[in-house]
Amino acid sequence: MFGASAPASSEAIRASATPRGSRSEAQPTFAMGKDIPQAGAWGLGGPIGCLLQPSLTKSELDEYGSGLPELPEIESIVRMARPQLVGRTMANCRVIHPIVVRPERPKRFSERLVGRPVQAVDRRGKYILFRLDSLTLVFHLKLDGQFLWIPSRPPAGAHLDVLFEFEDGTSLAFVEPRHLGRARIVPSRELDGFLPPLGPDPLHSSFTAEALDRGLEASRAAVKTWLMDQKRIAGLGNIYTAEALFRAGIRPTRRARTLTPGEVRRLHKTIVDTLRAALKCFDDRPPDWTQAGWWFPEVDELVCVYGREGQPCRRCRGRIRALKQAGRTSFYCPRCQG
Numbered sequence: 001m002f003g004a005s006a007p008a009s010s011e012a013i014r015a016s017a018t019p020r021g022s023r024s025e026a027q028p029t030f031a032m033g034k035d036i037p038q039a040g041a042w043g044l045g046g047p048i049g050c051l052l053q054p055s056l057t058k059s060e061l062d063e064y065g066s067g068l069p070e071l072p073e074i075e076s077i078v079r080m081a082r083p084q085l086v087g088r089t090m091a092n093c094r095v096i097h098p099i100v101v102r103p104e105r106p107k108r109f110s111e112r113l114v115g116r117p118v119q120a121v122d123r124r125g126k127y128i129l130f131r132l133d134s135l136t137l138v139f140h141l142k143l144d145g146q147f148l149w150i151p152s153r154p155p156a157g158a159h160l161d162v163l164f165e166f167e168d169g170t171s172l173a174f175v176e177p178r179h180l181g182r183a184r185i186v187p188s189r190e191l192d193g194f195l196p197p198l199g200p201d202p203l204h205s206s207f208t209a210e211a212l213d214r215g216l217e218a219s220r221a222a223v224k225t226w227l228m229d230q231k232r233i234a235g236l237g238n239i240y241t242a243e244a245l246f247r248a249g250i251r252p253t254r255r256a257r258t259l260t261p262g263e264v265r266r267l268h269k270t271i272v273d274t275l276r277a278a279l280k281c282f283d284d285r286p287p288d289w290t291q292a293g294w295w296f297p298e299v300d301e302l303v304c305v306y307g308r309e310g311q312p313c314r315r316c317r318g319r320i321r322a323l324k325q326a327g328r329t330s331f332y333c334p335r336c337q338g
Contacts, residue, residue: 069141071235072278073296074126075203077147080289082121084149085130085172089117092165099179100161112185113137113164125198125234129191136191138184139174145181148173149289198234202271203279207233209268216256216264223259224252225326227271236271240278242306242331244271251337252330253323277302305331 090113095106112135120131130137139145148160150171162174162183174183186194199215200207219226226232227241245252247270250263259267281299304314309322309331318335 070237076282078123085118088166091167094163097161136186136188140182142180144178145176197231199232201234209265212268213264219256223254223256226256239306240274244274246305
């Protein structure tokens with residue numbers, strides 16, 4: 001798994017400090033899944049404040065798995081990377097910050113990659129997978145992770161954590177200023193055992209209203225808590241879960257098992273529609289991932305409740321409220337989500 005030790009909740013991490021250039025929670029900017037405007041030397045913002053931790057426990061990995069960036073951002077990164085990487089062969093790998101590849105030693109990490117062609121790029125939930133014949137290179141971006149495509153040579157003074165160099169002179173950099181993101185090499189046959197248990201992907205045909213209904217009716221948990229459990233549905237995070245529940249007219253604290261079949265069908269549709277709408281925004285306005293500090297365009301038009309506590313609902317003009325659920329902040333409209 002990705003790391004051990006340094007226990008701390010994501011809420012505690014967010015409260016620890018405020019990055020330079022960030023805004024308050026009262027005036028959020030939704031930069032395609034990022035909680036705050038981009039900040040830092042490379043413009044790689046994340047939720048408010050973050051401790052530099054040497055590693056993460058499994059419970060923290062699970063919690064960050066429900067964090068940012070979310071599924072549409074990860075899927076878009078995969079779609080950008082696939083045509084650039086597939087068919088290229090690794091000529092060299094430079095590990096600049098060893099923490100990203102721990103517990104493997106940087107030299108061994110590099111040696112295992114040299115000479116291997118990239119055969120496929122895909123994902124499971126929020127885990128990005130580079131298929132290299134018998135090995136799979138697994139990435140988790142956590143809060144701030146990012147890839148930078150370098151057609152020729154890296155820009156001078158750039159913050160890079162791992163640089164993957166290809167035989168044709170191009171490179172791909174993994175950038176994580178807070179050093180929470182991770183890269184691991186896993187034998188492909190062992191991948192299922194390496195990744196944590198993941199539910200169906202909400203963008204895949206296996207995610208059906210019937211399957212959702214079966215899972216919800218067996219649970220006493222609050223519906224939002226259930227939806228964000230990666231073992232139930234892979235990839236859903238706080239932002240898009242809040243927006244899907246709003247569009248379905250279901251309060252986040254509602255017991256999962258109390259939803260009617262009609263409400264479940266409506267919720268299934270709003271989950272899929274919300275994710276596809278965000279993904280379409282990314283596809284329509286693709287970023288330039290050769291530029292330091294790139295990220296996806298803002299999707300303010302898709303955000304109705306998340307981060308808008310005290311502001312008027314865009315549907316009924318009532319006030320958006322917030323509450324804590326399982327250590328996360330939930331946003332909802334009391335009128336529309338009665």
